[in-house]
Amino acid sequence: MDVDMVTKSEHFQIPKEPRFGCEVDEEEIQALIESQENRNTKKNTRWSYNIFESWRRERNAQCQGPELLIPEIETMDAVQLNFYLGRFIRRVRRKDGKEYPAKTLYYISCGILRYLRDREIHDKNFLDAADPRFAGFRKILDSKKKDALSRGVGGKRKQADPILPEDEAVIWEKGIFGMNNAETLQYTVFFYCCKLFGLRGHDEHHSLECNQFLLGEDNRGKFIDFTGRSTKTFKGGLSHKELHNKQIRHYCQPGISITRNIQRFCKENQGKLFMKKCLAGEQCRYYNVIHVHVVGKSCKDIYTTIHTCALISNHTHTDQFNHSHAWKQQ
Structure with missing residues (x-):
C-alpha cells in the first residue's frame, strides 16, 4: 500500500519547469x-x-x-x-x-x-x-x-527597369562587385541574393541569416542551398497551408566565384544577421545591424554608377530570377 502511494505521488509531481510554460494573457x-x-x-x-x-x-x-x-x-x-x-x-x-x-x-x-x-x-x-x-x-x-x-485613368503602370547582362558585366568591370573591401562584398552578395534566390523586399534582406545558406558538393558539382523563411507573399499561416517556403539549389559553373563571396561574407558576419554596416578600409569587416530602409538603397547605390535615369528598385532583379538558375564560378 505504501509503495502505491509513493508511486502515485511521484507520478503526479508537478515539474519545476512546466512543459507548456506559464499561462498566456x-x-x-x-x-x-x-x-x-x-x-x-x-x-x-x-x-x-x-x-x-x-x-x-x-x-x-x-x-x-x-x-x-x-x-x-x-x-x-x-x-x-x-x-x-x-x-x-x-x-x-x-x-x-x-x-x-x-x-x-x-x-x-x-x-x-x-x-x-x-x-x-x-x-x-x-x-x-x-x-x-x-x-x-x-x-x-x-x-x-x-x-x-x-477613360484611361491610371492606365500607365510604373515599372522598374530591368538589369541587363551587359550592365552586370560593367558593374564587375568597375569594381563595384568583388571582395576588395567590405562594401563591394556586401553589394555582391545583395545582388546575387536578388538574382539567384528571388529576394526583393527590404525585410527579406534585412532578416537574412547565414544559416539559411548551405554550401556543398555532389556528383553534379558545387552548389548553394538556400532555405527561405516568411516573406511578403508567404507568411506560413492558415491561408498558406498548401504553400512552402523557398527551397532553392543553384549549381556552379565556370565563371564568377559567387560561392566564395557568400562563404566569405558569412564568415566575416560570424553567422549573425546578414546585412551589416561596412567598416572603412580594405578589409572585409562589419559591425552593427543596418536599418531596413538602408538595405533598400543598395539597388540604387549599385546602379547609379551605370544608370543615371533608370527606375531602380528591388523588383529590378525579378525578371532575372525567373530565368536565372545557374551562375558561374572561377
Missing part, C-alpha cells in the same frame, strides 16, 4: 498577432480608412440637419454601409482632385474591409459576391472601375 496574444502583421498592409489600412473618414466629415459639414449626418463606419448596419460606401466610391478623389485608378478603388475598399475586421466586425464583408446585402455597393464599384479604365 491577452496582451501576449495581441503582441503575437501584431508582430506578424505586414507594416505596409497596416499602413494601407489606415490610409484607406482616413480617406473614407475625410469624405464622411466633409459630407457631414455640408449637412443641413443632424438627422442627415453620416455615422462612423464602425456603427453602421448593413443597409447604411451598402448605401454610404457606394456614395463614397462614386465621389472619392485624390487630394489634388484627380481620380484614382481602377485598381486603387478596389484597394481602398479592401483597406476599409480590413479596418472593420481589425475592430472585430466580421459579419459585413461587402466584397463577398455571395452576400446580397451589399450588391448595390459592388455594382457601383464594378461600374466605377470599368468607367475609369475606359
Whole structure:
C-alpha cells in the first residue's frame, strides 16, 4: 500500500519547469498577432480608412440637419454601409482632385474591409459576391472601375527597369562587385541574393541569416542551398497551408566565384544577421545591424554608377530570377 502511494505521488509531481510554460494573457496574444502583421498592409489600412473618414466629415459639414449626418463606419448596419460606401466610391478623389485608378478603388475598399475586421466586425464583408446585402455597393464599384479604365485613368503602370547582362558585366568591370573591401562584398552578395534566390523586399534582406545558406558538393558539382523563411507573399499561416517556403539549389559553373563571396561574407558576419554596416578600409569587416530602409538603397547605390535615369528598385532583379538558375564560378 505504501509503495502505491509513493508511486502515485511521484507520478503526479508537478515539474519545476512546466512543459507548456506559464499561462498566456491577452496582451501576449495581441503582441503575437501584431508582430506578424505586414507594416505596409497596416499602413494601407489606415490610409484607406482616413480617406473614407475625410469624405464622411466633409459630407457631414455640408449637412443641413443632424438627422442627415453620416455615422462612423464602425456603427453602421448593413443597409447604411451598402448605401454610404457606394456614395463614397462614386465621389472619392485624390487630394489634388484627380481620380484614382481602377485598381486603387478596389484597394481602398479592401483597406476599409480590413479596418472593420481589425475592430472585430466580421459579419459585413461587402466584397463577398455571395452576400446580397451589399450588391448595390459592388455594382457601383464594378461600374466605377470599368468607367475609369475606359477613360484611361491610371492606365500607365510604373515599372522598374530591368538589369541587363551587359550592365552586370560593367558593374564587375568597375569594381563595384568583388571582395576588395567590405562594401563591394556586401553589394555582391545583395545582388546575387536578388538574382539567384528571388529576394526583393527590404525585410527579406534585412532578416537574412547565414544559416539559411548551405554550401556543398555532389556528383553534379558545387552548389548553394538556400532555405527561405516568411516573406511578403508567404507568411506560413492558415491561408498558406498548401504553400512552402523557398527551397532553392543553384549549381556552379565556370565563371564568377559567387560561392566564395557568400562563404566569405558569412564568415566575416560570424553567422549573425546578414546585412551589416561596412567598416572603412580594405578589409572585409562589419559591425552593427543596418536599418531596413538602408538595405533598400543598395539597388540604387549599385546602379547609379551605370544608370543615371533608370527606375531602380528591388523588383529590378525579378525578371532575372525567373530565368536565372545557374551562375558561374572561377
